[in-house]
Amino acid sequence: QGQLVESGGGLVQAGGSLRLSCAASGIITSISSMGWYRRAPGRQRELVADIFSGGRTNYQDSVKGRFTISRDNAKNMVYLQMNSLKPEDTAVYFCNVGGPVEYWGQGTQVTVSA
Secondary structure (H helix, E strand, O other), X not given: OOEEEEEOOEEEEOOOOEEEEEEEEOOOXXXXXXXXEEEOOOOOOEEEEEEOOOOOEEEOHHHOOOEEEEEEOOOOEEEEEXXXXXXXXXXXXXXXXXXXXXXXXXXXXXXXXX
């Protein structure tokens, strides 16, 4: 059974950086899209960034130039490097693997203080 486990969240001051990691097990990630979503308090879950098997990436406008998504198919990992963090980036961040069967991680909290 497929499983995703996120790590790397935490508390950081505005302008700081965090790197989120997501480890996939039991999933053939090399042929799937992988991505990061987030849900801020009182808001719906939204796509932050995703990356396809060929390497093409897609970012939400608000994070372009600040966040970078990457993947390592050999290790079944996807990463999100977050720089120049803003208080409005505060949310629970979820890892996602798309395909015939969709998988979600349990989420990791990112809190950015002003």
